Amino acid sequence: MAPHYDTLYKESDEPDYKLIVKKVKSELSDAKTISMDTFTAIMDWKAARAKGRVNWDRFDLYQTAIITYSQIPLLERKAV
Numbered sequence: 001m002a003p004h005y006d007t008l009y010k011e012s013d014e015p016d017y018k019l020i021v022k023k024v025k026s027e028l029s030d031a032k033t034i035s036m037d038t039f040t041a042i043m044d045w046k047a048a049r050a051k052g053r054v055n056w057d058r059f060d061l062y063q064t065a066i067i068t069y070s071q072i073p074l075l076e077r078k079a080v
Contacts, residue, residue: 016045032070033063 020041027034036059043051
């Protein structure tokens with residue numbers, strides 16, 4: 001039996017999730033980071049309550065972290 005959250009929300013946010021995943025994969029492949037628009041879409045979809053804690057004026061810090069993380073070999077990423 002699926003968790004209650006899954007039965008309530010899975011179908012309604014699945015298209016958004018798939019679009020975000022597609023955009024992230026594309027941007028990481030092309031630019032090795034994600035755009036502010038994609039980051040905002042992730043925050044809107046997953047963590048809207050945390051948006052007030054993001055330092056939007058220093059988005060470059062998030063991009064640097066994403067670039068750094070993407071350069072870590074897959075098998076070592078869990079340790080970060």
